[in-house]
Amino acid sequence: MDIAQLSDRILNADRRALARAITLVESARADHRAQADELLSSLNKSGRQALRIGMSGTPGVGKSTFIETFGMMLVGKGLRVAVLAVDPSSARSGGSILGDKTRMERLSREPAAFIRPSPSQTHLGGVARRTRDAVALCEAAGYDVVLIETVGVGQSETVVSELSDLFMLLLAPAGGDELQGVKRGIMEIADMILVNKADGDLKSTATRTCADYAGALRLLRKRPQDPEGFPKALTVSAVEATGLDTAWAEIQALAEWRRQSGHWDRNRAAQAQYWFAEEVRQALLARLDTPWAKSRMTELSAEVAKGVQTPQAAARDLLTGLGVTNR
Amino acid sequence: MDIAQLSDRILNADRRALARAITLVESARADHRAQADELLSSLNKSGRQALRIGMSGTPGVGKSTFIETFGMMLVGKGLRVAVLAVDPSSARSGGSILGDKTRMERLSREPAAFIRPSPSQTHLGGVARRTRDAVALCEAAGYDVVLIETVGVGQSETVVSELSDLFMLLLAPAGGDELQGVKRGIMEIADMILVNKADGDLKSTATRTCADYAGALRLLRKRPQDPEGFPKALTVSAVEATGLDTAWAEIQALAEWRRQSGHWDRNRAAQAQYWFAEEVRQALLARLDTPWAKSRMTELSAEVAKGVQTPQAAARDLLTGLGVTNR
Numbered sequence: 001m002d003i004a005q006l007s008d009r010i011l012n013a014d015r016r017a018l019a020r021a022i023t024l025v026e027s028a029r030a031d032h033r034a035q036a037d038e039l040l041s042s043l044n045k046s047g048r049q050a051l052r053i054g055m056s057g058t059p060g061v062g063k064s065t066f067i068e069t070f071g072m073m074l075v076g077k078g079l080r081v082a083v084l085a086v087d088p089s090s091a092r093s094g095g096s097i098l099g100d101k102t103r104m105e106r107l108s109r110e111p112a113a114f115i116r117p118s119p120s121q122t123h124l125g126g127v128a129r130r131t132r133d134a135v136a137l138c139e140a141a142g143y144d145v146v147l148i149e150t151v152g153v154g155q156s157e158t159v160v161s162e163l164s165d166l167f168m169l170l171l172a173p174a175g176g177d178e179l180q181g182v183k184r185g186i187m188e189i190a191d192m193i194l195v196n197k198a199d200g201d202l203k204s205t206a207t208r209t210c211a212d213y214a215g216a217l218r219l220l221r222k223r224p225q226d227p228e229g230f231p232k233a234l235t236v237s238a239v240e241a242t243g244l245d246t247a248w249a250e251i252q253a254l255a256e257w258r259r260q261s262g263h264w265d266r267n268r269a270a271q272a273q274y275w276f277a278e279e280v281r282q283a284l285l286a287r288l289d290t291p292w293a294k295s296r297m298t299e300l301s302a303e304v305a306k307g308v309q310t311p312q313a314a315a316r317d318l319l320t321g322l323g324v325t326n327r
Numbered sequence: 328m329d330i331a332q333l334s335d336r337i338l339n340a341d342r343r344a345l346a347r348a349i350t351l352v353e354s355a356r357a358d359h360r361a362q363a364d365e366l367l368s369s370l371n372k373s374g375r376q377a378l379r380i381g382m383s384g385t386p387g388v389g390k391s392t393f394i395e396t397f398g399m400m401l402v403g404k405g406l407r408v409a410v411l412a413v414d415p416s417s418a419r420s421g422g423s424i425l426g427d428k429t430r431m432e433r434l435s436r437e438p439a440a441f442i443r444p445s446p447s448q449t450h451l452g453g454v455a456r457r458t459r460d461a462v463a464l465c466e467a468a469g470y471d472v473v474l475i476e477t478v479g480v481g482q483s484e485t486v487v488s489e490l491s492d493l494f495m496l497l498l499a500p501a502g503g504d505e506l507q508g509v510k511r512g513i514m515e516i517a518d519m520i521l522v523n524k525a526d527g528d529l530k531s532t533a534t535r536t537c538a539d540y541a542g543a544l545r546l547l548r549k550r551p552q553d554p555e556g557f558p559k560a561l562t563v564s565a566v567e568a569t570g571l572d573t574a575w576a577e578i579q580a581l582a583e584w585r586r587q588s589g590h591w592d593r594n595r596a597a598q599a600q601y602w603f604a605e606e607v608r609q610a611l612l613a614r615l616d617t618p619w620a621k622s623r624m625t626e627l628s629a630e631v632a633k634g635v636q637t638p639q640a641a642a643r644d645l646l647t648g649l650g651v652t653n654r
Contacts, residue, residue, distance in 0.1 A: 305596035
């Protein structure tokens with residue numbers, strides 16, 4: 001593969017080249033990894049930056065409809081929009097590509113939009129590292145906004161927040177004690193809560209739900225990266241396309257404040273350092289990925305769970321088997 | 328050191344032997360680590376279990392007074408109580424021992440109580456692993472309750488929750504918009520919120536604060552380990568020793584429900600597996616602890632932050648230097 005040529009085509013916003021490059025960075029083959037690193041280093045020089053928006057929402061909240069309507073609004077404003085996904089549970093078949101394009105039918109037909117499903121790997125860490133590469137490729141291809149959505153399986157929201165400039169949480173209206181449970185820990189990373197379905201019969205419920213979440217947000221400690229009034233809770237309706245302009249204005253205001261105050265650059269620098277350390281750590285921990293190590297670790301872990309061995313003794317046993325004596 | 332004799336003395340509740348054993352497990356010397364592993368494996372056979380209570384509280388909330396009063400109440404009920412601390416910022420001098428005993432003057436004089444300050448290591452991971460060993464030693468010495476307190480620096484509450492059967496958060500009363508910020512993510516691990524200082528002028532404020540936190544807890548997703556009504560918010564007064572009996576009754580009810588439902592054993596087994604994996608991971612990552620690796624990592628991390636190198640290229644550079652080629 002001619003990496004210099006691929007790099008040029010991406011810089012010229014060639015969507016087929018972009019799709020091909022994402023396939024390259026997702027490959028686990030050693031020669032592909034080396035080519036991917038070369039491509040990313042080459043494109044790194046472009047200095048182009050998109051607004052990276054992380055997004056999560058519980059199933060049934062209308063996330064696809066929201067992304068479609070929100071994405072169409074941005075395209076209508078003359079912006080180019082990429083949609084990526086982090087879903088460690090996604091099937092390995094090609095089916096999810098069709099799925100993603102089907103559920104965002106109008107957006108997928110827009111020349112200014114690019115939609116790519118989650119890389120199909122079983123480990124969240126691997127999915128996230130390869131999605132980070134895909135974000136960098138979309139930025140080099142000149143997209144203005146990169147939406148990174150996740151279904152919120154396990155730690156995926158935390159990981160997506162390490163890929164994003166800001167993080168939105170999409171929630172559904174709920175009454176009184178039926179208030180849907182927000183996953184513990186998610187409040188930690190939300191910059192904005194959007195209560196969807198603020199239309200028809202649910203409109204007043206959505207307004208009350210929004211006030212409840214605003215109250216819960218006020219109970220949390222203020223973070224340095226939050227200007228006055230953030231994190232914020234707003235109501236939107238994806239089907240009626242209302243509240244989206246306000247949400248976009250708030251997103252831009254937050255992004256602008258963070259750019260001016262230096263938090264944007266500091267966050268990007270800290271994220272790059274996080275992913276550097278993560279690449280190093282994962283390479284060192286790869287010694288546990290051999291069939292022998294996996295099987296021995298499973299055996300020892302079962303003994304530890306039963307209380308037959310202490311964690312310390314079991315660790316010493318495994319490490320001796322791996323030839324590691326630097327405890 | 329005669330490990331068999333030390334083991335026997337600990338099983339016979341000899342406090343001096345317990346203190347000596349904790350010093351042994353805190354040592355970084357390779358021969359001490361081997362002796363510590365032998366001691367822990369030997370004591371593991373006792374099968375004794377304490378109720379491990381993790382605890383955090385913001386400075387000024389009255390945590391020392393609470394632990395002293397709560398501990399004295401437990402001692403009054405005929406229970407033996409150990410108090411351990413996880414504080415990665417604690418000074419390396421022996422001063423903090425005096426500090427801990429001074430701030431819990433009555434409890435430290437009780438023959439049924441054992442107070443030990445945080446091990447003095449700079450890394451939270453190291454502090455936590457050695458505190459876990461100390462918890463195991465206290466259990467073997469027959470303590471009924473082990474209180475593990477933390478100041479809530481960085482991730483220390485999450486780590487303490489991996490050492491505990493249940494986790495309490497001690498908060499101060501606060502009015503209206505002055506509500507103190509609860510660290511984001513802490514709600515994830517709290518089994519019980521105690522609003523302290525429910526006495527004198529602050530009594531009604533404490534009641535209102537407690538109701539606010541109860542409302543915030545209801546907005547969070549229910550966890551499998553929570554019986555009906557948990558996590559719970561209660562008011563207490565450490566100086567007047569009120570509400571402590573109720574808090575203890577709730578703790579016992581929660582612990583009993585978890586024992587009956589199997590969550591207790593499952594949690595302990597999962598924690599042991601967590602610490603086994605953690606011991607293994609830390610040993611593999613110890614390759615980064617050499618002076619060369621640290622200095623090279625710092626250099627590369629600075630380049631990554633400036634955007635001069637991609638995280639991937641920098642990682643490849645460091646790993647090549649370490650002779651690791653299994654990416």
